[in-house]
Each structure stands twice: as structure tokens, then as C-alpha cells.
Amino acid sequence: ETGVTQTPRHLVMGMTNKKSLKCEQHLGHNAMYWYKQSAKKPLELMFVYNFKEQTENNSVPSRFSPECPNSSHLFLHLHTLQPEDSALYLCASSQVGARTEAFFGQGTRLTVV
Amino acid sequence: RKEVEQDPGPFNVPEGATVAFNCTYSNSASQSFFWYRQDCRKEPKLLMSVYSSGNEDGRFTAQLNRASQYISLLIRDSKLSDSATYLCVVNEWDTDKLIFGTGTRLQVFP
Numbered sequence: 001e002t003g004v005t006q007t008p009r010h011l012v013m014g015m016t017n018k019k020s021l022k023c024e025q026h027l028g029h030n031a032m033y034w035y036k037q038s039a040k041k042p043l044e045l046m047f048v049y050n051f052k053e054q055t056e057n058n059s060v061p062s063r064f065s066p067e068c069p070n071s072s073h074l075f076l077h078l079h080t081l082q083p084e085d086s087a088l089y090l091c092a093s094s095q096v097g098a099r100t101e102a103f104f105g106q107g108t109r110l111t112v113v
Numbered sequence: 114r115k116e117v118e119q120d121p122g123p124f125n126v127p128e129g130a131t132v133a134f135n136c137t138y139s140n141s142a143s144q145s146f147f148w149y150r151q152d153c154r155k156e157p158k159l160l161m162s163v164y165s166s167g168n169e170d171g172r173f174t175a176q177l178n179r180a181s182q183y184i185s186l187l188i189r190d191s192k193l194s195d196s197a198t199y200l201c202v203v204n205e206w207d208t209d210k211l212i213f214g215t216g217t218r219l220q221v222f223p
Contacts, residue, residue, distance in 0.1 A: 045210075090157075094211065100145070107156050
């Protein structure tokens, strides 16, 4: 059982499609993150939101567009993706200022065809 | 230089062996340290936090050396179920960011 839920768990999309990934945290945290993990590669931080404000964008292409309507929800909007964007997309949350660990959702496995 | 560095492995060890992983970090302002475990095709999960005085949880022992800026994880009496990737994670005091290492893969064989 996890306090961070991601939907969908699996997604296959064409390069011309538009889709969104959703993340919800039930832990009362004030920071949320999107990470990308390609096959046999380390975690790459994509976006950070602290108190609903985006504080980090690690040179992510504009075909990835995050949205954080409140501190419990985080979206990643996808459009005109490339096959190399196929990866596991992980959402995490933490409590900024408390120096505590982050909790991860189970991830969305994305395949771009 | 990477912010958090780990030997990627893989470490292939027999059941019952003792194995140690090291991790170095570059930001001396780092404040909190963790070891995470990630199973194949799953999300990372917290294994243990690392305290200045060192801490132990069953077969797992974590140590922190602030002067040399490294963290270690010792696993005693390895089990088949310990096979996974172990991620070193550092929380930077000045940015409050969690920085993940690339992970060390452990494979325990019968």
C-alpha cells in the first residue's frame, strides 16, 4: 500500500497522441517530483514543485508539460513524444524542510510507438 | 564530478556472504542521507536512513563519514531476496533537494 498513487500504470501512445499522467499523494507533503527512468539507467529528475510552485525544470523538452493544481496532485501532460521517451515515469512526494525521505508512486510505464 | 557517486556493480555474491557498498557525495552542505532499494521494474523504496552515529537494522548497517563525505551500506548473511539495486540518496541542506546516486546492483546467487 502506497501513499502515492499514479495512473495509469501502463500507457502505449503514438507519436502524435496527447496523454496525461496523474499522481496523487495522501501523505500531506508539500513537495512533489517527476522522475524519468529509462531502461538500465539511473533516475533523472525532471520537475520539482514546492508548495505548488515549480522550482526546478531540468532542461526537459517542452513536449513534457507539468501541472500542479494543488499540493496533493501532479500531472505530466505529454504530446508529440518520441520513441526515446519510452521509460518508467515516477512521481514522488516529500516534506520540504523536514529533511525526510521521499515516497514514490508505482510509476507509469510509457511506451511510445 | 557527479553529485552522488556509486559503483554501479553488479556485485554477484553467494548466499550468506557479507557485501558492502560505498557512496560518495560532493556537496558538503548535505544534511540527510538515505539508502533506497529498487527491485526490477518497480519504484524505489526506503531501506533505511543514515545517521551520523551509524545505525543498524537487522542484517543491514549504515555508516556516515562526514569528513570524507561518504556513506556505506553493509549487508550481512545475504539472502536471495536481497537481489536488487541499492540507491544512495542525499538531501542537500542549501537546496533541500534529494539527489539520487546511479545505484549499485546486487545479485545474490544460491
